[in-house]
Amino acid sequence: MWDYSEKVKDHFFNPKNAGAVEDANAIGEVGSISCGDALRLTLRVDEDSEVIEDAGFQTFGCGSAIASSSVLTEIIKGKTVDEALDVSNQDIAAELDGLPPEKMHCSVMGREALQAAVANFRGEEWKDDHEEGELVCKCFAIDAVMIEEMVWANKLRTVEDVTNFTKAGGGCASCHEGIEEILERVLKEQGEDFDPTAAPAAPVATPEPEKPGAMTNLQRIKKIEQVLEEMRPALIADGGDVELVEVEGNTAYVNMKGACSGCGMAAMTIGGIQQRLMEVMGEYIKVVPSSEMARIGA
Amino acid sequence: MTDIYLDNNATTKVDPLVVNEMIPYFTEQFGNPSSIHKFADGVARGLKKARKQVQELIGAEHDSEIIFTSCGTESDSTAILSALKAQPNRKEIITTVVEHPAILSLCEHLEKDGYTIHRLGVNKMGQIDLEEYTKLLTDDVAIVSIMWANNETGTLFPVEKLAEMANAKGIMFHTDAVQAVGKIPMNLQDTKIDMLSISGHKLHAPKGIGVLYLRRGTRFRPLLRGGHQERGRRAGTENSASIVGLGKACELALEHIEFENTEVKAMRDRLERGIVEQVPHSFITGDIENRLPNTTDIAFEYIEGEAILMLLNKAGIAASSGSACTSGSLEPSHVMRAMDIPYTAAHGTIRFSFSRYNSMSEVDEVLKVVPDIVAALRKLSPYWDGDKPVEDPEQAFAPTYA
Ligand SMILES: Cc1ncc(COP(=O)(O)O)c(C=O)c1O
Numbered sequence: 001m002w003d004y005s006e007k008v009k010d011h012f013f014n015p016k017n018a019g020a021v022e023d024a025n026a027i028g029e030v031g032s033i034s035c036g037d038a039l040r041l042t043l044r045v046d047e048d049s050e051v052i053e054d055a056g057f058q059t060f061g062c063g064s065a066i067a068s069s070s071v072l073t074e075i076i077k078g079k080t081v082d083e084a085l086d087v088s089n090q091d092i093a094a095e096l097d098g099l100p101p102e103k104m105h106c107s108v109m110g111r112e113a114l115q116a117a118v119a120n121f122r123g124e125e126w127k128d129d130h131e132e133g134e135l136v137c138k139c140f141a142i143d144a145v146m147i148e149e150m151v152w153a154n155k156l157r158t159v160e161d162v163t164n165f166t167k168a169g170g171g172c173a174s175c176h177e178g179i180e181e182i183l184e185r186v187l188k189e190q191g192e193d194f195d196p197t198a199a200p201a202a203p204v205a206t207p208e209p210e211k212p213g214a215m216t217n218l219q220r221i222k223k224i225e226q227v228l229e230e231m232r233p234a235l236i237a238d239g240g241d242v243e244l245v246e247v248e249g250n251t252a253y254v255n256m257k258g259a260c261s262g263c264g265m266a267a268m269t270i271g272g273i274q275q276r277l278m279e280v281m282g283e284y285i286k287v288v289p290s291s292e293m294a295r296i297g298a
Numbered sequence: 299m300t301d302i303y304l305d306n307n308a309t310t311k312v313d314p315l316v317v318n319e320m321i322p323y324f325t326e327q328f329g330n331p332s333s334i335h336k337f338a339d340g341v342a343r344g345l346k347k348a349r350k351q352v353q354e355l356i357g358a359e360h361d362s363e364i365i366f367t368s369c370g371t372e373s374d375s376t377a378i379l380s381a382l383k384a385q386p387n388r389k390e391i392i393t394t395v396v397e398h399p400a401i402l403s404l405c406e407h408l409e410k411d412g413y414t415i416h417r418l419g420v421n422k423m424g425q426i427d428l429e430e431y432t433k434l435l436t437d438d439v440a441i442v443s444i445m446w447a448n449n450e451t452g453t454l455f456p457v458e459k460l461a462e463m464a465n466a467k468g469i470m471f472h473t474d475a476v477q478a479v480g481k482i483p484m485n486l487q488d489t490k491i492d493m494l495s496i497s498g499h500k501l502h503a504p505k506g507i508g509v510l511y512l513r514r515g516t517r518f519r520p521l522l523r524g525g526h527q528e529r530g531r532r533a534g535t536e537n538s539a540s541i542v543g544l545g546k547a548c549e550l551a552l553e554h555i556e557f558e559n560t561e562v563k564a565m566r567d568r569l570e571r572g573i574v575e576q577v578p579h580s581f582i583t584g585d586i587e588n589r590l591p592n593t594t595d596i597a598f599e600y601i602e603g604e605a606i607l608m609l610l611n612k613a614g615i616a617a618s619s620g621s622a623c624t625s626g627s628l629e630p631s632h633v634m635r636a637m638d639i640p641y642t643a644a645h646g647t648i649r650f651s652f653s654r655y656n657s658m659s660e661v662d663e664v665l666k667v668v669p670d671i672v673a674a675l676r677k678l679s680p681y682w683d684g685d686k687p688v689e690d691p692e693q694a695f696a697p698t699y700a
Contacts (some may be wrong), residue, residue: 012608018678022641029680031697036645038697041684058680060642062604063620079476116698127696260499 002065003098011067016074021056028116029107030128031046037061037106039069041113044119050081057113065095071095072110083117088109089284101141105132107122112135136178139171141254144182151186151271154234159183160200167275220281227280228254231273242273246292250283253290301614302660306448306500307477307593307651308618312543313502319546323539332525348545351432352509354477355548356494357485363582365510365528366541369398370476373510374443376521376532377403377472377493381441382413383519385470388440394426394455395636397445400495402632403473414438423585424453424637431460435467442471446478446494446600449586450620450633452593452648454478454492458489465490470516476500477598480551481558481590491514498540502653503547504604507540542696557673562652563591565661568649570594572665577672579687583639583647592652595620597643598672600681600691606648608672615664620647642691 003134017279024042039059044054072092089107093099098106112128124174133145150156150165151180159179163170169179184194203213215223216274223245235241241257255268274287302310322340329338331345349361358364367373378391378401391408393401393416405415418426426444435442442464461471472493478484479494480501486494492620493516497508510594512518512531524533549560570582579599598606603619610617620631621644635645650664676682681691690695 009608012605013612015678029697036641038680038695040695058678060679060681061601061602061644063608065602070564112698125679128697248464 002064002100002103004067004100007071007095007097008064008067008099011265012063015057015066015070016196017054017056017070017077018058019056020058021054024056026052026117026121028113028114028118028120028126030112030169037065037109039065039109041069041110042054042119044116045081045122052076052079052081052084061106061109062103063098065106065109067096068092068099068106069113072114075112078208081121081195085115085118085241086287087114089291090286092181098143098250101138102135104141124218125227134226135184137166137175140167142180146271147157147159147179150188151183152190153238154268154272157187157195158200159196165272165275167279195259217247223254223281224277227277228273231276237267240269247295249287252277253288253293255290300618302656302663303616304650304652304660304664305616305618305651306653309499309505310502310653311655312504313547313550315550316503316543316546320539320543320550323542327538331538332527344430344545346537346544348541348548351545353546355552355627356479356496356511357487358511358659359487360514362529363512363514365512365532367508367510367532367534367542368534368537369506369508370398370495370500371508372521373398373495373508374398374472374474375404376510377495378408378441378443379521380493380517381470381472381517381671382408384517386441388438390416390434390436390438390440391419392416392431392434392439392442392444394420394444394507395451395455396420396424396453396483396633397443397446398449398474398476400592401443403447408452413679416443420636422637422639424448424451424583424625424633425585425588426455428463432463435464435469437468439464439469440466442469444471444473444475446475447481447590447593448584448633448675449477449638450511450647451624452477452590452651453584454588455589456588461490461492465492477590477593481592483559485556486511486513490581493625498544498547501547501551503544505542507537507544509544533667541589548621557654562656564593565656565658566592566650566652568658569661569664570596572661573668576665576669578685580672582645595647595649597639598646598648599645600679600687601672601675604647604672605675606646609674610648610667613671615667615669617651618649620649621645632664636644678682 001031021042021044024044026043026045028041031231036248040058041053042056045052055073059066059069061089075095089111092107092110115128133143135143136147147162147166154165155187156162156165160167162168162179169176187194218259223248228244239258243255245251245255270287274285277285329341331338331341349364350632353361381396389406390429393405400643409415418431418632420426426640432582444455444460457473464471473491474495474498476495479496495512496509499505518531520531526538527533550600561663573596574580581597583595583597603621606621620634634647678696681687
């Protein structure tokens with residue numbers, strides 16, 4: 001049985017806001033291919049203030065899918081649509097006191113249903129940009145698609161590279177066989193052979209994470225800048241760049257430049273930066289493109 | 299209400315009589331059976347007796363055909379790898395898509411090493427096509443490995459017949475009988491089965507003890523080499539307490555085999571009939587006419603298995619599910635997919651598996667709670683509306699899939 005938190009169990013056994021909202025004017029329907037879970041989120045949004053007045057969910061899924069749906073409706077009720085969009089899947093998981101790594105996709109599904117519902121409210125079409133693969137690293141909940149993309153994008157050659165860029169394999173190490181298989185496959189597609197004895201391509205030192213709370217805000221910002229500086233050469237080599245714009249609480253706003261901005265890689269690069277920051281800082285940090293700053297501020 | 303255990307295909311409680319038999323082998327007869335002193339005196343005798351008890355349960359011709367291993371998985375691996383090693387010119391394996399991972403993962407791995415794996419598909423009842431099987435029986439095949447009983451649905455394959463067909467073509471036949479041994483009668487000396495896997499913990503013996511039956515004369519290459527234990531066919535100091543326990547468990551299984559096929563079967567039948575009658579949109583999966591007496595696997599449409607299990611667990615009932623979510627894998631059970639069970643049902647399958655420790659009153663308790671659990675979850679389901687599925691469910695709810 002999964003090691004679910006009391007909060008997960010509580011939301012599962014006593015779900016809040018189950019069922020469809022009457023007179024809903026925002027509906028999001030999404031499914032996660034892993035698990036086969038699916039969720040319909042119905043919202044009633046005030047047309048003028050854009051405040052979410054009521055939210056309801058209908059979920060075909062496991063305990064944590066139902067709990068994630070339930071807690072999501074609780075989080076977003078009373079928020080404006082823009083405020084609600086700021087809710088990340090980590091926020092959903094955090095509100096549940098965490099989810100097992102295998103179940104993180106349930107929180108992702110919740111966030112996607114929300115995005116889909118908002119798009120529906122605004123008369124836009126929502127497109128899913130997130131692909132999910134088989135879970136490889138259970139310590140850090142990293143799936144095969146993420147690893148594959150990182151291997152492609154950053155020309156990774158060794159398991160150590162993969163750990164440096166994605167964190168996968170950095171814990172108990174039992175997924176190294178799986179990571180080697182991915183490397184073997186991707187390198188073959190690139191016309192190369194996987195060499196298990198090769199030196200890591202990107203020798204990024206892995207400093208011990210520092211204790212959170214031990215730093216002043218200025219020290220934190222300096223540290224974040226330092227991490228970004230360390231990552232810049234790799235980004236510049238790929239024709240891009242990154243610049244720190246602002247730090248607010250645990251959110252770091254960055255400006256993605258060159259090949260990194262606008263392209264499909266941006267989201268992934270940001271994911272990589274976020275992973276790296278969390279590793280070094282030893283705390284949860286959200287990296288957001290500065291373009292989203294105005295919207296959030298509004 | 300005390301808790302009700304209906305997950306006996308996952309593992310079973312060790313029979314107290316088995317425990318009694320084992321205890322002296324931890325504290326008194328703890329010697330190495332190969333040693334020459336009184337601490338080892340009785341051990342060799344204990345092992346010999348256990349070998350006889352296993353032999354009797356499965357109807358083997360000789361007790362030397364019983365090789366003790368560490369588990370069902372080891373027996374499966376030993377059988378297949380031995381066949382490949384002993385016949386280096388044969389590079390193909392025939393198996394089915396519904397085998398246990400102990401076979402399937404190994405085969406996948408062997409495929410990477412260049413072996414050809416033929417995986418027989420199954421129909422909606424979970425049965426293979428004999429014509430397709432016949433066509434695959436060629437001189438390139440090193441071994442056929444087909445399970446006797448499926449762990450999820452309890453569906454029985456006609457392994458005696460399949461073994462004869464393989465034998466007629468000079469091909470080795472192995473069966474993973476981990477779920478079948480002790481639940482249905484068998485007499486291996488009347489069959490052409492060359493190798494057969496047993497796992498102790500499925501028949502009220504401890505976990506971590508298994509058997510590979512190896513027909514006399516079958517060419518064999520050990521998996522573990524070392525000492526001369528098990529006549530050199532499986533090195534490593536014998537797990538004597540567990541071996542003795544397994545022997546006792548086999549004796550008890552033989553005593554109870556009629557009970558299993560009458561009383562236990564009656565409990566199973568009553569449960570599944572009761573559920574299907576009371577719960578709309580539920581159905582039994584697998585080959586209903588050719589099944590283990592203790593197993594039923596029921597699909598509850600439009601809801602998901604893990605959620606059902608959590609509510610059952612809250613009600614003190616232990617069962618298991620073919621849902622993807624319970625295993626942390628991506629897909630619903632490969633067995634359900636292979637039988638072409640629709641998505642919205644495959645995720646909601648629940649397996650109830652009985653043993654001689656269950657009772658009819660437990661069946662009644664379960665029947666009291668299952669309909670409400672299903673109804674409660676359907677209330678949350680986007681595929682459900684009031685007291686029935688939404689009209690044209692797949693159309694009415696068609697989410698964007700990531
Ligand atoms: C059909 C089948 N084969 C093999 C096994 C593995 O047995 P063991 O757990 O003893 O390795 C099991 C049990 O999980 C099983 O059901």
